[in-house]
Amino acid sequence: MTTPGNGRTGPFRLFFHPASSASMRVTLYLRCRGVPRDVVELVSTGLETDHRGILVFTMPDGDRETEKVGTKDLTAFNPEGRVPVLLLPDGRKLTQTGPIIDFIDDFLPRDEGMRLLPDDPWARAQAKRIMWIIASDVQPYQNIAFIIQAMGEWGMVKAPPTEHPLRLHYIRREFGAIDGIMAECAGRFAVGDELSLADCFLVPQIRNALLAGIDLAAEFPTMARVWENAIAVRQVKEVLDEAGGIVQPLVFDEDKFEVYTEPAKAE
16 A cells, blocks of 8 residues: 555554554444454553553554554553554554544455445434434543543542443433434344444444443433344444453543542532
8 A cells, every 4th residue: 555645655554452442443343344453453552550440542663653652651652542543654653543444445446345334325424413413422422531521620520430421421321312313214234134333333332321320221222133133244343342341341440540539529
């Protein structure tokens, strides 16, 4: 593969972590689209927890990029401090899951692999609608790091972070919207009968919701049916298995969280 602008060749490198639901959107895309490792190399970052118990992604041990930046602090590599990050052979970096997926897809032959957006303009728009509801309206507000910080620093009522009332509110509000949308556009999958990027975004978010105790079948029947069909797809199941299963297994350090929020408890 030749990157645009400089003629240099080599694979893109995706810095990701299995504990990151945003990362999983891209790894699901790569696996379902059939993108080979010599086109996009997967580089798992490190993972620590800070004094609040919040997960912090770090630069990977022994990687050449870690040596270049001279620190394990991910913000030296990506000022956003998040994963995934797509590194081009010429050193340019791209963040945010939608642009990363679009950029990679522009380099792939259109007649090879699984197509992950419908050809029909309306169906394609519906897929993107679901994607952006998840990326913009669900994920940021149900994020465990946000919930913990709000309890520790902004006086929000204390409750178990995975099942906090605010987290459940945003999950239920937006899942209700998505379930209503999919009642009109879903087939076997989120949009029609073919797996799409909407499913790649939906699967990690459902995984988070299951950790929160959401009863998918009882509350969101269309979404539940699509979920069962999606996790039966071999490529999807492989990615989930590699990340620890259908429920998010690692979200925060409970002991550090208790210490961090102790002043809030005393009040």
